[in-house]
Amino acid sequence: MSHVKSLRCRGCGSDYPVEPLNVCEFCFGPLEVSYDYDSIARSVTRESIEKGPATMWRYDDFLPVDRKDAVDMGTGFTPLVRAKNLGRMLGLDRLYIKNDAVNPTYSFKDRPVSVTTTKALEFEFEVLACVSTGNLMGSVAAHGARAGMKTIVFFPASLEKGKIVGAAVYGPTLVALEGTYDDANRFCSELADNNRWAFVNINMRPYYAEGSKTLGYEVVEQLGWKAPDHCVVPAASGELHTKIWKGIQEMTDVGLIDRANTKMHLAQPEGSSPIVEAFRMGSKQVRPVKPDTIAKSLAIGNPAAGPFALETLAATGGTAVAALEEEIEEGIRLLAETEGIFTETAGGVVISGLRRLVNEGKIGRDEVTVAYVTGNGFKTIEVVEGNVRPVHSAPNLDSFEAAMEAHGA
Amino acid sequence: MSSRRVRFTFPQKLIPIPVVYELGKKFEIVTNIRRADVREDMGWVVLELEGDEAEIKNGLEWVASTGVRIDPVVGDVVEG
Numbered sequence: 227m228s229h230v231k232s233l234r235c236r237g238c239g240s241d242y243p244v245e246p247l248n249v250c251e252f253c254f255g256p257l258e259v260s261y262d263y264d265s266i267a268r269s270v271t272r273e274s275i276e277k278g279p280a281t282m283w284r285y286d287d288f289l290p291v292d293r294k295d296a297v298d299m300g301t302g303f304t305p306l307v308r309a310k311n312l313g314r315m316l317g318l319d320r321l322y323i324k325n326d327a328v329n330p331t332y333s334f335k336d337r338p339v340s341v342t343t344t345k346a347l348e349f350e351f352e353v354l355a356c357v358s359t360g361n362l363m364g365s366v367a368a369h370g371a372r373a374g375m376k377t378i379v380f381f382p383a384s385l386e387k388g389k390i391v392g393a394a395v396y397g398p399t400l401v402a403l404e405g406t407y408d409d410a411n412r413f414c415s416e417l418a419d420n421n422r423w424a425f426v427n428i429n430m431r432p433y434y435a436e437g438s439k440t441l442g443y444e445v446v447e448q449l450g451w452k453a454p455d456h457c458v459v460p461a462a463s464g465e466l467h468t469k470i471w472k473g474i475q476e477m478t479d480v481g482l483i484d485r486a487n488t489k490m491h492l493a494q495p496e497g498s499s500p501i502v503e504a505f506r507m508g509s510k511q512v513r514p515v516k517p518d519t520i521a522k523s524l525a526i527g528n529p530a531a532g533p534f535a536l537e538t539l540a541a542t543g544g545t546a547v548a549a550l551e552e553e554i555e556e557g558i559r560l561l562a563e564t565e566g567i568f569t570e571t572a573g574g575v576v577i578s579g580l581r582r583l584v585n586e587g588k589i590g591r592d593e594v595t596v597a598y599v600t601g602n603g604f605k606t607i608e609v610v611e612g613n614v615r616p617v618h619s620a621p622n623l624d625s626f627e628a629a630m631e632a633h634g635a
Numbered sequence: 636m637s638s639r640r641v642r643f644t645f646p647q648k649l650i651p652i653p654v655v656y657e658l659g660k661k662f663e664i665v666t667n668i669r670r671a672d673v674r675e676d677m678g679w680v681v682l683e684l685e686g687d688e689a690e691i692k693n694g695l696e697w698v699a700s701t702g703v704r705i706d707p708v709v710g711d712v713v714e715g
Contacts (some may be wrong), residue, residue, distance in 0.1 A: 237670065248709060249640070249708060249709060252669070253669050253670050254640055254669045254670060254681045254708045255670065256709065285696075290651075335714075356714070357712055358713065358714050358715065359705050359713070359714070359715050360711060360715055361714075361715050362714045364715065382713070407711075407713055408706075410713050411704075411706070411711050411712050411713055412707060413709055413710050414704075414713070415707035415709060415712055418712075425712075427696070427712060427714055428709060428712050431709070462714065462715055463710065463711070463714065509674075509677075511672055511674070511677065511679065513644070514644055514704055514706065522715055523715025524715060525715065526710075526711045526713075526714070526715075527711060528706050528710050528711045529710060530709055530710030530711065530712075531713065532710075532712075601715075604708050
């Protein structure tokens with residue numbers, strides 16, 4: 227059963243009914259789902275969770291919808307991989323990769339979108355919508371198809387064809403928006419105000435954001451009901467970082483674990499790093515930037531949850547780090563070559579950021595560290611195409627041996 | 636009448652300029668500030684604008700021409 231009390235303003239604390247709302251009418255601050263934690267504590271135990279499905283829906287007591295109604299494609303409970311090879315290279319004895327690149331549409335977005343689509347049906351919306359540069363629109367199109375909803379996805383007209391195909395296959399209405407990202411932001415915000423659509427990360431944002439908490443619960447359970455010492459999370463809007471921490475905190479709040487002293491670190495690409503910049507300046511406010519990065523899934527210049535990510539960094543003793551653009555591809559290759567996990571650019575940012583945190587002495591050798599990989603490498607294959615240098619050989623031994631010698635293999 | 640919720644971000648050099656006041660003087664727009672934070676190096680204001688659609692459009696174009704950044708109050712909505 228759902229234990230939701232209300233929607234609550236993260237700015238002024240005003241309460242609102244559980245409706246498709248995302249902004250406080252008083253201060254225009256963002257709304258967040260508020261729960262009755264006493265009720266959750268009476269309802270859940272470690273055993274009850276362990277008896278649940280091997281998906282994110284085993285944690286439905288902490289979500290704003292019931293799992294019996296879930297639009298579920300098998301999302302979540304993804305592998306937490308002990309990364310001995312990468313750890314040895316970096317000087318970490320207890321490093322884990324949370325591999326969320328293996329979700330149904332190959333990114334963590336399936337978590338928030340699964341929750342949102344379920345809630346959209348409860349609110350009797352007929353249209354599911356989003357504006358995206360890749361991962362989100364693929365997930366929305368897939369969930370909309372599964373839910374039998376009309377689906378419309380907006381994207382910048384300059385987007386690479388491969389990413390459009392990844393959403394198009396599910397049969398949504400595709401709208402290519404001319405103009406700049408700023409124009410797309412403004413236009414879609416107005417559309418969400420003026421149409422009865424479930425715009426997943428606009429009018430449905432409070433519910434959407436809750437799905438990301440499951441990345442916190444899973445890691446705690448997979449570590450044997452213990453919170454890690456460090457999490458390293460990619461940051462675009464900053465919401466994922468704050469919600470993973472919220473998830474870990476909730477597990478202490480309801481007594482599933484005793485304590486959580488996790489340091490919540492975040493990583494951004496240098497070309498889109500407004501949260502890192504604010505962290506370096508010691509500011510509580512984020513100055514918007516114009517993104518210019520190969521990590522398109524992290525290219526948010528005006529992050530909606532930026533101030534909350536800064537609060538999370540301060541509350542947990544975390545550090546915000548930027549990965550140089552040229553380090554992103556290195557990070558992708560390092561993870562692939564040591565652990566056999568192929569991540570998209572956001573994961574390259576995380577691995578490069580992790581290396582920087584270790585080098586700066588922020589993470590100790592024997593501390594339990596979890597690096598979040600949130601998207602699959604096949605989504606940004608163009609970034610690593612330069613590595614493809616095959617040995618060319620005729621199909622005979624002489625040619626092969628000569629080619630191998632010439633190649634230095 | 637239309638209304639629009641927006642966030643203005645002021646670079647340091649524009650912080651002393653009364654842009655919101657000027658917006659209400661130059662255009663038939665009612666400005667209603669809901670939240671703001673002004674510091675030495677940066678300032679932002681979240682406000683609601685009420686007026687004719689065309690007047691709001693012209694007013695926002697003028698604000699942008701001063702160098703103030705205009706965003707939706709919910710931040711960027713184009714996601715990866």
